[in-house]
Amino acid sequence: MQELVDLIAQYGLLLVFINVLVEQVGLPVPAVPTLIVAGALAAAGELSAAAVFGVAVLACFIGDGLWFAGGRIYGRRVMRLLCRVSLSPDSCVRQSEYHFERWGKAALVVSKFVPGLSTVTPPLAGAMRMGWPSFVLLNGIGIVLWAGVPIGAGMLFHDQIGRVIARLEGYGTVAIILVGALLAAYVAFKWWERRRFYRALRLARITVEELRSLIERGKQPIVVDVRSEVARKADARFIPGALVMDSAQIEARLRQLP
Helix, strand or coil: CHHHHHHHHHHCHHHHHHHHHHHHCCCCCCCHHHHHHHHHHHHCCCCCHHHHHHHHHHHHHHHHHHHHHHHHHHCHHHHHHHHHHCCCCCCCCHHHHHHHHHHHHHHHHHHHHCCCCCCCHHHHHHHCCCCHHHHHHHHHHHHHHHHHHHHHHHHHCHHHHHHHHHHHHHHCHHHHHHHHHHHHHHHHHHHHHHHHHHHHHCCCCCCHHHHHHHHHCCCCCCCEECCCHHHHHHCCCCCCCCEECCHHHHHHHHHCCC
C-alpha cells in the first residue's frame, strides 16, 4: 500500500489519469483506491483536490466516450467483444440490459456504482442510439459522483487512512501475499464459471442454413427469441416466425404451445 502512496506522491495527476482511463476501457485495474489515496494526499497539501478531481473526470469521460461511440458505430458487435474478454460472459450484457429496463437512461448514473457494469453500459447506450447530449449529461452526473465520493472520502478520513497504511506496512509481505491469493482465487473461480458456461453451449444446435431450409420447406421449428426489450431495440433483426418471450416466462409459455 505504501508503494501506491509513493507512486501517487511522485507521479500525481498522471498516475490518476492513467489508472482511471485504464479501468474505464475495461482492464481490471481498480481506480477507487488510487482516488482515495489521492484525496488523502490532497488533504495533506501534497496534491490539488480540484486537479485530482478534474483529471479523474476527464479520463473517465474519454474512456466512456470511446465505448459509447463504438456502440453507436458498431452496435452489438462491441458488446460481443466485451463479453468475449469478460470473466462472466453469461451475465456480461444481461445485467446492463436489466438496469436499462428498470432505470431507463438513468442507468448510466447507477452503473458507475455496480461492479462490472461501468464499462458495459456506455457501449450499450450507444447501440441503443442514445443521443450524445443525453449521454454526456447523464454519464457526466455518474462520473462526478463516482470520482467525487472516493476523493472526498480520502480527504475526510485522511488521518485514518494513514493509520491503515501504517498497519498494512507492519504486516509487510504477508499482507501482499494474502491479497494476491484472494485475487487469484477470485479470478480462478470466474475462469471456472466461464469454462462451465462455454461447455453448456456445446449442445446440439441448428445452423442458419438448416433453419432457412426448414422454413422454405414449410417445416419451421419453434424458435424462441428470449432477448430483452433493450437488446431487441439495440438490434432490430429477428428470425421470421420467432416467438418473443421473456426468459422468466419460457417454461410457462412453452407449455401452452400445441
